[in-house]
Amino acid sequence: MTASLDNQVIYKTDDLIASDIDAYLDVHQHKSLLRFITCGSVDDGKSTLIGRLLYDSKMIFEDQLATLESDSKRMGTQGQDIDFALLVDGLAAEREQGITIDVAYRFFATEKRKFIVADCPGHEQYTRNMVTGASTADLAVILIDARKGVLVQTRRHSYLAKLLGIRNIVLAVNKMDLIDYDQVKYDAIVAEYRGFAASIGISEFTPMPISGFKGDNITEISPNTPWYTGLPLMAHLETVALDNDADQAKPLRMAVQWVNRPNLDFRGFSGQIATGTVHPGDAIRVLPSGKTTTIKKIVTLDGELQEAVAGQSVTLCFDDEIDCSRGDVIAAADNPPEVADQFESTIVWMADDALVPGRSYWLKLGTQMVSATVQAPKYTVNVNSMEHMAAKTLELNAIGVAEISTDKPIVFAPYADNHALGGFILIDKISNATVAAGMLHFSLRRAQNVHWQATDIGRDAHAMLKNQKPKILWFTGLSGSGKSTIANEVEKALHLMNRHTFLLDGDNVRHGLNKDLGFTETDRIENIRRVGEVAKLMADAGLIVLTAFISPFRAERDMVRAMLPEGEFVEIFVDTPLEVAEARDVKGLYKKARAGQLKNFTGIDSPYEPPEHPDIRVNTVEMSPAEAAEYIVRQLMPLK
Amino acid sequence: MTKTLTHLERLEAEAIHIMREVVAEAEKPVMLYSVGKDSAVMLHLARKAFYPSPPPFPLLHVDTTWKFKDMYALREKAARDAGMELIVHQNPEAIARGINPFDHGSLHTDMWKTEGLKQALDTYGFDVAFGGARRDEEKSRAKERIFSFRTATHGWDPKNQRPELWNLYNARKAKSESIRVFPISNWTELDIWQYIHLENIEIVPLYFSAPRPTVTRDGMLLMVDDERFPLQDGEVPVERSIRFRTLGCYPLTGAVESTASTLPEVIQEMLLTTTSERQGRAIDHDQAASMEKKKQEGYF
Numbered sequence: 011m012t013a014s015l016d017n018q019v020i021y022k023t024d025d026l027i028a029s030d031i032d033a034y035l036d037v038h039q040h041k042s043l044l045r046f047i048t049c050g051s052v053d054d055g056k057s058t059l060i061g062r063l064l065y066d067s068k069m070i071f072e073d074q075l076a077t078l079e080s081d082s083k084r085m086g087t088q089g090q091d092i093d094f095a096l097l098v099d100g101l102a103a104e105r106e107q108g109i110t111i112d113v114a115y116r117f118f119a120t121e122k123r124k125f126i127v128a129d130c131p132g133h134e135q136y137t138r139n140m141v142t143g144a145s146t147a148d149l150a151v152i153l154i155d156a157r158k159g160v161l162v163q164t165r166r167h168s169y170l171a172k173l174l175g176i177r178n179i180v181l182a183v184n185k186m187d188l189i190d191y192d193q194v195k196y197d198a199i200v201a202e203y204r205g206f207a208a209s210i211g212i213s214e215f216t217p218m219p220i221s222g223f224k225g226d227n228i229t230e231i232s233p234n235t236p237w238y239t240g241l242p243l244m245a246h247l248e249t250v251a252l253d254n255d256a257d258q259a260k261p262l263r264m265a266v267q268w269v270n271r272p273n274l275d276f277r278g279f280s281g282q283i284a285t286g287t288v289h290p291g292d293a294i295r296v297l298p299s300g301k302t303t304t305i306k307k308i309v310t311l312d313g314e315l316q317e318a319v320a321g322q323s324v325t326l327c328f329d330d331e332i333d334c335s336r337g338d339v340i341a342a343a344d345n346p347p348e349v350a351d352q353f354e355s356t357i358v359w360m361a362d363d364a365l366v367p368g369r370s371y372w373l374k375l376g377t378q379m380v381s382a383t384v385q386a387p388k389y390t391v392n393v394n395s396m397e398h399m400a401a402k403t404l405e406l407n408a409i410g411v412a413e414i415s416t417d418k419p420i421v422f423a424p425y426a427d428n429h430a431l432g433g434f435i436l437i438d439k440i441s442n443a444t445v446a447a448g449m450l451h452f453s454l455r456r457a458q459n460v461h462w463q464a465t466d467i468g469r470d471a472h473a474m475l476k477n478q479k480p481k482i483l484w485f486t487g488l489s490g491s492g493k494s495t496i497a498n499e500v501e502k503a504l505h506l507m508n509r510h511t512f513l514l515d516g517d518n519v520r521h522g523l524n525k526d527l528g529f530t531e532t533d534r535i536e537n538i539r540r541v542g543e544v545a546k547l548m549a550d551a552g553l554i555v556l557t558a559f560i561s562p563f564r565a566e567r568d569m570v571r572a573m574l575p576e577g578e579f580v581e582i583f584v585d586t587p588l589e590v591a592e593a594r595d596v597k598g599l600y601k602k603a604r605a606g607q608l609k610n611f612t613g614i615d616s617p618y619e620p621p622e623h624p625d626i627r628v629n630t631v632e633m634s635p636a637e638a639a640e641y642i643v644r645q646l647m648p649l650k
Numbered sequence: 651m652t653k654t655l656t657h658l659e660r661l662e663a664e665a666i667h668i669m670r671e672v673v674a675e676a677e678k679p680v681m682l683y684s685v686g687k688d689s690a691v692m693l694h695l696a697r698k699a700f701y702p703s704p705p706p707f708p709l710l711h712v713d714t715t716w717k718f719k720d721m722y723a724l725r726e727k728a729a730r731d732a733g734m735e736l737i738v739h740q741n742p743e744a745i746a747r748g749i750n751p752f753d754h755g756s757l758h759t760d761m762w763k764t765e766g767l768k769q770a771l772d773t774y775g776f777d778v779a780f781g782g783a784r785r786d787e788e789k790s791r792a793k794e795r796i797f798s799f800r801t802a803t804h805g806w807d808p809k810n811q812r813p814e815l816w817n818l819y820n821a822r823k824a825k826s827e828s829i830r831v832f833p834i835s836n837w838t839e840l841d842i843w844q845y846i847h848l849e850n851i852e853i854v855p856l857y858f859s860a861p862r863p864t865v866t867r868d869g870m871l872l873m874v875d876d877e878r879f880p881l882q883d884g885e886v887p888v889e890r891s892i893r894f895r896t897l898g899c900y901p902l903t904g905a906v907e908s909t910a911s912t913l914p915e916v917i918q919e920m921l922l923t924t925t926s927e928r929q930g931r932a933i934d935h936d937q938a939a940s941m942e943k944k945k946q947e948g949y950f
Contacts, residue, residue: 031918038844043657112811114792115785117838124657126836138813145815254660255652267670272703280699282667282817311701321655323666323699336674360813374818377674433816442822444812 041119043254044247047128047143047176049167050153055184059153059222060116060129066229066244067118113143122248133163137393137407138360140170141447145433147171148253149178151243156189156219160202165210166393168203172212173356173409173449175429178250179207179215182243187221191234210396218243257320261345262286262294263423263431265376266338270309270325278309278325279334281377284430286342287319288326293343296334297421302343303330337378339421339431347423347431350453352415357384359404361438361445367403368535370569371445372437373416376430381417381572384436386532388412402532404446413454417572425449439565472552476510480549480578481646485558486567486621487584488613489599490591492630492638493558496584499639501556509554514541516559529610535566542570549578562612564619582642583624588613590631658845665692665833666699667817668796669780672831673699673706675821676778682767683709683729683736685721686897688782690728690853691834691842696780697732704733710779712770713740714762716751716899718875720854728852739770751901752880758899768804771828778821778829786838796835802826843920847913856894857916859908863887870904895920 026034050056114129128143130136144150150171154164171179181203189195200217207215218227219235220243226232229244241249263284270278288294292305308315309325318324326340334340341347359365365384373382387410389398404410425432436446473480483500485493494515501513520527524540527533538561545555561567571579591613592600603611610616621627626645628638655663672679681696683689696705709729729736741749744761751758771779785792795811797819812820823829834842846853863874865885872879873894874887879901881887892905893916906923910916 027918027921031914034921035844035847035914035917038840039656039658039848041657042654043660112793115836116792117786117836119657119838119840124838124841142813142815146817252654255654258652267667268674268700270700270703276702278702280670282663309702311698317653319653319655321660321663323663323670325701372822374820376818377671429816433818435813435815435818435820437820437822442820442824444814444820447813447815 037121038119041122041124042252043124043126044149044250044252045126045128045147046149046151046247047130047140047147047171048151048153049130049140049171050163050184054153054155055222056129056153059151059182059184059220059228060127062222062225062228063125063127063244064116064118066225067120113139120244120248125247134166134393135407137166137170137409138358138447140167141174141358141360144171144174144176145429145447147174147176149180149247149250150176151180151182152215153182153184154199154203156183156185156195156199159199160206162394164203165206165396168207168212169210169391169393169396172210173358175425175449177253179212180243180246181215181217183217183219184222186219186226186235187224191219191226191232193235193237216240216246218246254321257285258287260285260320260428261342262288262292262340263342263347263428264288264324264326264340265378265430266334266336266340267377269335276327277331278327279338279340280323280325281340282323283318283320284376285320285428287317288324289317290314294328295341295343295346296332297339297341297346298349298419299333299338300346301332303328303332305329337376339376341421347421347428348453349419349421351417351419352413352454353422353450354411354452354454355414355434355448355450356409356411357387357404357414357436357446357448359406359408359410359446361443362406363438363445364406365404365446366535366565367412367532368539369563369565370417370439370572372439373414373420373434374437375420375422375432375434375450378420380420381569382414382436385413385415414448414450422450422453424451426451439568469550469552472550474552476552478509478552478554480552481554481580482545482549482570482574482578483554483556483580483582483642483646484545484561484567484570485556485582485584486561486624488586488588488591488618489560489611490594490596491584491586492635493560493584495635496628496630496638496642497556497558499635500642503639503643504554510552511554511556512548513556513558514545514548515557519544519559529616531563531610531616534562534610538563538566538570542566542573545570546573549574560612560618562616562618564621567621580625580646581621583621583627584630584638585620585627586630658841658848661834661837661841662695662698662845664817664836665695668819668831668833669696669699669705671819672778672780672821676829678774678776679707679778679780680710680737680771680774680776681705681707681780682782683711683725684782684897685711685717685725685728685854686782687842687846687853687857688784688834690851691837691845692780692782693728693732693734694849694851695833707780708735708737710737710739710770710774710776712763712766713738714758714766714899715740715745716758716762716878716901718854718856718873718897718900718903720856721897724852724854737770737774739766739773741766741769750878751899758902762899771804776828777823778831780831780833782834783832784837784839784842785835794832794835796832797821798830798832799823800828800830804828839920840917843913843917847917854897856897858913859891859893859911861889862892862905864890864892864905871907872903873900873905875900 048056116127116129118125130140130143152167183196183199196219218240219238220227226234227242230242264281266279266281268280270280288305290305290307294305295302306327306329308318367386368383370381370383373380387401387404390401390408390410392399423431432450434448435444438445485497487493497513501511504511524537527537545557548555595601602608603614612618626642628641741762749758749761795814800806864871865887890907891909893908894905908919910919
């Protein structure tokens with residue numbers, strides 16, 4: 011512990027360590043854990059504050075302190091005093107090294123609690139980093155430079171903290187020493203902030219006047235601010251309510267991570283309890299199936315438990331052998347969460363490549379992984395002014411409200427009620443990068459009211475009657491590659507073999523079903539989605555469907571593949587080099603595109619992503635259309 | 651009534667959650683096992699995560715042949731007790747060339763550990779490897795992800811790491827890529843010791859003080875663990891009461907003089923000590939930002 015007066019730090023260790031280590035360990039063992047985030051830029055004294063917290067809680071070792079002292083003299087900004095910022099401030103070095111400026115996690119402990127601080131850069135271009143840090147925080151310290159008051163960045167940090175559902179906000183008015191601990195100025199800043207906070211839905215916050223540099227109101231109440239009646243920062247951090255405790259009062263939710271099955275006599279469901287408590291004998295419901303049973307026992311290596319609470323990782327066994335697997339949610343039987351497939355959500359875009367509305371991404375929520383598509387945003391939020399702005403997509407660091415739909419129903423809860431069942435990430439299907447984070451707000455009514463109608467004559471019955479296996483022969487390739495010609499030849503051949511077929515041609519479909527669509531990336535994706543759905547219906551009816559579409563994007567072809575049973579989607583790459591297709595230019599389109607009369611033309615000013623592993627590939631430079639068709643038909647055998 | 655979880659209970663639950671996510675999503679996971687105290691905690695957590703099943707992955711020790719004898723002894727026992735397969739990999743090229751820490755400097759770490767690890771992962775086709783690194787160990791690790799992505803050549807691209815929100819980890823990757831996963835990222839050195847104490851986890855006796863033969867070199871106190879230690883002219887091993895704060899290759903690991911022979915005494919000494927943990931390891935002193943560089947090359 012330390013006491014500070016005029017920056018003379020008096021340093022002493024916890025007496026218990028030396029006098030009674032067992033007693034000390036007992037105290038340490040029972041400490042709780044608070045995770046918090048500090049928001050502010052270097053100028054606000056954020057690094058100085060964190061350095062001060064580490065220093066005051068004795069997290070600085072002698073070798074580090076020696077380095078710090080010499081660094082302070084060499085390059086510090088505080089004259090002969092210790093520059094605490096140098097302890098944590100690697101940002102300048104990071105910029106020089108070209109390393110991503112990122113969230114850094116730091117650790118310290120006091121006699122009451124252990125703390126994990128997510129130290130995030132504060133500038134607008136690092137919104138995604140702050141959102142990342144905020145996602146696991148119980149509390150946010152919003153730093154304000156007392157000389158400057160509430161700035162644009164203060165609003166941004168507060169908005170993001172609120173967006174991520176942080177309930178405890180500390181408004182740390184820093185550098186009070188530089189305004190002579192002036193209460194009037196401090197009160198004015200707090201009043202201004204209160205007005206703003208209320209406008210974004212922050213009803214409560216804890217203001218405090220501090221100096222990270224001088225140590226005022228950090229560990230002890232400062233004599234320089236006799237008018238301040240609250241707690242010092244450290245004491246507030248030590249006593250503020252924990253989210254994990256509040257989560258225990260909510261109904262039981264546990265996402266199943268893994269089915270534990272060491273032998274035939276044991277079947278347990280492993281997961282971390284998100285909210286609520288669970289006991290042997292509790293009635294539970296497994297979602298999405300809705301089946302109910304009771305808890306038989308709670309199994310851990312340390313023995314069976316009589317109670318497990320939110321935050322614990324456990325293995326649950328049921329009284330009945332009901333179906334339950336990874337992705338399912340175990341919930342209180344009388345208070346289950348919702349199941350839906352369309353939602354309104356707020357999405358924070360985190361990738362350099364912008365959102366492509368309509369494209370299929372992986373969505374991970376809890377332990378559920380499904381395909382999802384995001385509509386064009388209703389609006390984006392300007393994080394500085396909170397204004398809503400119209401937008402067609404989401405760029406890096408953009409925050410927008412958009413509808414999202416999943417390819418199958420998922421178990422969820424509004425983010426405001428349950429972070430574990432409302433927070434999700436989006437993953438690009440090609441690069442596997444995490445491209446966005448989002449929060450579900452509510453399910454859309456149309457999803458609740460549209461149900462699948464079970465029909466008695468299924469797809470197998472349709473196919474059996476036709477004595478064939480349904481397939482979708484998906485021809486992809488550049489304009490002019492010969493897709494339609496070859497597909498036509500293949501259909502003729504199949505027809506002669508008494509196969510029931512149907513050819514969906516790109517140009518023809520655009521005269522009817524898709525005549526409302528243009529050629530932007532979004533429209534092209536919608537074009538393929540509709541064709542995929544139609545082709546799937548036809549395959550369900552037992553047909554062999556041939557489609558001839560440029561279908562330039564891998565993600566959309568994979569989306570159609572994912573709609574069908576394994577093996578029914580046959581990707582046929584009509585491989586023609588651009589020069590050859592352009593030289594043929596059967597429809598005169600390349601000439602128009604080159605002249606700038608046609609926008610978004612594949613191969614010219616819009617990309618074509620060739621299949622990486624097509625099921626069948628035909629080279630139209632070496633083969634005639636008839637040869638290519640014959641080759642394809644041979645590859646398809648047998649057809650039953 | 652609310653039951654506030656202690657920080658150790660929450661760290662334990664987090665680590666278990668991470669391990670289960672990996673097992674559910676990885677094709678062929680493995681746990682890197684170095685026999686040190688962090689590895690001991692990792693192994694213990696793995697047993698908890700999958701109980702009553704044994705952890706559904708093997709342990710992999712990337713051996714340099716230069717570990718302490720006590721470490722080899724515990725290695726076999728720990729794997730047996732956990733009911734897990736133990737894979738020991740020694741870089742055959744390093745064996746053939748007789749690479750050792752006395753003659754080869756940083757090449758020793760590079761060949762045995764960095765190259766050895768890559769070889770082992772490639773040989774067995776492991777796609778996810780658990781490691782025991784912690785964020786508090788070193789400045790460059792404060793920003794490390796829990797799921798850390800490596801390219802097909804095991805490179806670490808700091809610009810290409812994925813954001814990690816809530817407890818959602820993205821384990822998707824292309825065929826040849828791999829992931830290193832650090833379930834105890836958020837633990838501190840004190841947490842590790844406290845947990846070992848609380849859970850009564852067996853660790854290598856070298857962490858406790860005992861009279862051991864030593865020599866001092868370049869300000870480091872080294873233990874003469876076997877006859878391969880080349881004594882310089884006039885150098886005679888001196889018996890001192892020493893222990894180790896971290897364990898690696900014995901010729902590269904500095905001991906501290908100490909009388910702490912029980913776990914509470916060790917923790918007491920650690921808390922009263924005034925130098926940071928990694929000071930005892932030669933690897934950090936090699937060059938500035940050395941850990942960052944080693945990581946980019948594929949060292950853990």
